[in-house]
Amino acid sequence: MSRKPVLTVTLNPALDVTYDVDEFVLGQTHRPRSMSVRAGGKGVNVARVLAGLGESVVASGLAGGATGRSIVDHLEQAGIPASFTWIEGESRRTVVIAERDRATGIWETGPVVTAAEWATFLDGFPALISTASVVVLSGSVPPGLPADAYAPLVQAAAANGVQVILDAEGPALHHGLAANPTLVKPNADELADAVGTEVDTPERALAAAHRLRAERPTVVVASLGHQGLVAATCRRDYVVTPPIRVPGNATGAGDALVAALARGLARGTAWPDMLADAVGVSGGAVAAPVAGESRIDIARHITDRAIVRAIEHDADQGSQCDHASCRNS
Amino acid sequence: MSRKPVLTVTLNPALDVTYDVDEFVLGQTHRPRSMSVRAGGKGVNVARVLAGLGESVVASGLAGGATGRSIVDHLEQAGIPASFTWIEGESRRTVVIAERDRATGIWETGPVVTAAEWATFLDGFPALISTASVVVLSGSVPPGLPADAYAPLVQAAAANGVQVILDAEGPALHHGLAANPTLVKPNADELADAVGTEVDTPERALAAAHRLRAERPTVVVASLGHQGLVAATCRRDYVVTPPIRVPGNATGAGDALVAALARGLARGTAWPDMLADAVGVSGGAVAAPVAGESRIDIARHITDRAIVRAIEHDADQGSQCDHASCRNS
Numbered sequence: 112m113s114r115k116p117v118l119t120v121t122l123n124p125a126l127d128v129t130y131d132v133d134e135f136v137l138g139q140t141h142r143p144r145s146m147s148v149r150a151g152g153k154g155v156n157v158a159r160v161l162a163g164l165g166e167s168v169v170a171s172g173l174a175g176g177a178t179g180r181s182i183v184d185h186l187e188q189a190g191i192p193a194s195f196t197w198i199e200g201e202s203r204r205t206v207v208i209a210e211r212d213r214a215t216g217i218w219e220t221g222p223v224v225t226a227a228e229w230a231t232f233l234d235g236f237p238a239l240i241s242t243a244s245v246v247v248l249s250g251s252v253p254p255g256l257p258a259d260a261y262a263p264l265v266q267a268a269a270a271n272g273v274q275v276i277l278d279a280e281g282p283a284l285h286h287g288l289a290a291n292p293t294l295v296k297p298n299a300d301e302l303a304d305a306v307g308t309e310v311d312t313p314e315r316a317l318a319a320a321h322r323l324r325a326e327r328p329t330v331v332v333a334s335l336g337h338q339g340l341v342a343a344t345c346r347r348d349y350v351v352t353p354p355i356r357v358p359g360n361a362t363g364a365g366d367a368l369v370a371a372l373a374r375g376l377a378r379g380t381a382w383p384d385m386l387a388d389a390v391g392v393s394g395g396a397v398a399a400p401v402a403g404e405s406r407i408d409i410a411r412h413i414t415d416r417a418i419v420r421a422i423e424h425d426a427d428q429g430s431q432c433d434h435a436s437c438r439n440s
Numbered sequence: 441m442s443r444k445p446v447l448t449v450t451l452n453p454a455l456d457v458t459y460d461v462d463e464f465v466l467g468q469t470h471r472p473r474s475m476s477v478r479a480g481g482k483g484v485n486v487a488r489v490l491a492g493l494g495e496s497v498v499a500s501g502l503a504g505g506a507t508g509r510s511i512v513d514h515l516e517q518a519g520i521p522a523s524f525t526w527i528e529g530e531s532r533r534t535v536v537i538a539e540r541d542r543a544t545g546i547w548e549t550g551p552v553v554t555a556a557e558w559a560t561f562l563d564g565f566p567a568l569i570s571t572a573s574v575v576v577l578s579g580s581v582p583p584g585l586p587a588d589a590y591a592p593l594v595q596a597a598a599a600n601g602v603q604v605i606l607d608a609e610g611p612a613l614h615h616g617l618a619a620n621p622t623l624v625k626p627n628a629d630e631l632a633d634a635v636g637t638e639v640d641t642p643e644r645a646l647a648a649a650h651r652l653r654a655e656r657p658t659v660v661v662a663s664l665g666h667q668g669l670v671a672a673t674c675r676r677d678y679v680v681t682p683p684i685r686v687p688g689n690a691t692g693a694g695d696a697l698v699a700a701l702a703r704g705l706a707r708g709t710a711w712p713d714m715l716a717d718a719v720g721v722s723g724g725a726v727a728a729p730v731a732g733e734s735r736i737d738i739a740r741h742i743t744d745r746a747i748v749r750a751i752e753h754d755a756d757q758g759s760q761c762d763h764a765s766c767r768n769s
Contacts, residue, residue, distance in 0.1 A: 130535075130546050135466060140545035177506040177513075184506075206459075206535060208546065216469035217459050217537065 117161055117373045118243035120264065121154030121172035123221045123253040126181050129207045135215060150185040151205060151402060153278060154249035156363050159403035160370035160396065162191050169194055171239055173232060173253065175222055176201030194239060196232040198224055223255040233263060240273045244377040247369060248287065249278045259286035266290050274376045278369050280304065288323065293376065294330040296369050302333050313350045316341045334368050336361065339390050344382055347421045351386045354416035357394045357409060363402025368393035387417040446490055446702045447572035449593065450483030450501035452550045452582040455510050458536045464544060479514040480534060480731060482607060483578035485695035486702065488732035489725065491520050495703050498523055500568055502561060502582065504551055505530030523568060525561040527553055552584040562592060569602045573706040576698060577616065578607045588615035595619050603705045607698050609633065617652065622705065623659040625698050631662045642679045645670045663697050665690065668719050673711055676750045680715045683745035686723045686738060692731025697722035716746040
């Protein structure tokens, strides 16, 4: 089955380094038992999950220095084509010191992007999206870029008839949303922050999602951790509940959920199936040891047993439905 | 003044990364206030101190991967010519998380060196030393190499009439010493370990140094921290005491001491002056914030005021004196 790839955009990718130590003691020097290195950052994690699911994907964004080179090398070793715009600054690392029951982290800030580098990326973006089925914009906007950096990317995708998922928070979400992406994927905290209300139940999450999409047809999928997700689409709302609570490491679960949504949009999967798949792939990521991976067996178990409740909109809400994603409604 | 450069050999160089954090808390994630990166490893530190003193130096050894590339880039940015043999493995990093009064470290092991890579280095070594005044062999022998890896380097230098300083410990010191280098520079612990006696005073250090050089004319300079150093040369012993105890960071003080010895051997400086210089440059390194640097003002203050006590050998000890370094005796 040949299909256009999903294109992920990661403006501030990372090289994720984990040192395994038996006991981490402040003030002492440690020789790690083992270390692991992988390409990271939210969009890169999405790309790695998609590749793990056997989907066609291209990873793009901004990368620089020896660390940027390592990020691209790790992606290519994982069989993921990388098409990053090269910047002068050095891409960031995240360093985690992992004991058996505790993880201590150091997050580098990442490089400052110049206006000229950003212009180079924007110039090349139409060519990148011309080969894509869906564009995924994930993570924070790096230092040096305007808060609305995602807006022209959303607009360029729309102009080329390519669907866009935006997974961001704060001003990046606010400004990106204004450009009307196909879908945004806040988690409960990000959604609460965006609308200024508490989001502690699926019902409140749906109410907040409706406020977020009040003036545009963007689909809002809010991830609610072990409670599953809610989605506000053009014609219906959905509340999707997983059958089990998966123990493990929630880091990267949201990125796995986005990967499943991207796959669903690319395939034109109907919303109920797409959302059940998203809850499953996200749960499979909780069961996997590191971000960017999802246990397929666990994902399938959850997807097959997820409870999907559909709630019809009032008739007047449907009037905004002019969006490509509504083919799936 | 044109002079042949000192050649440093670092078989297991490192990229030294320091993250500055206000408070490092186990189990939490930290965004460092600042970070600094520099080329490290004992021989690289020697090269950086020599360059800081305005001396001509070439840094060599084994390097690999993106980290090896960064090490070489940092050296070249510091104006230090680098001539490393490239290996398949990735060079190591040291990571230090620095709070105001505490440093917590993670030392990567470094790559395994293959027999073919080592053969390539050995093949190229005569060409490297042909341009050198003094060769400095510093630090641990990396995984994959024989414990006596330094021996053929010492022999090659001797065959080319180039003086050699060996700064190593354990089996690397033992086997390297057997090849009769010009000078070895153990610290008190390394010397104690090598001869199996306690080394807690200058007198005991000299006794241990005599045991170490019992069967060969290698000069032994033992660094004793704030107590200064002792040296056992062909005709005399020396006890060199600094006039002040410098507060600061002793990491890299031994490398600075070796740098001064290399400069002294290269210039043919008489032992008393060379050893006073070594104590000064070492003290200047304690006053400098990071390894590989020495405060010249403090170094000069100490050197000018160091107390150098010479002790004549018995006549029969002088009979072993057939060594190039004894020009300086």
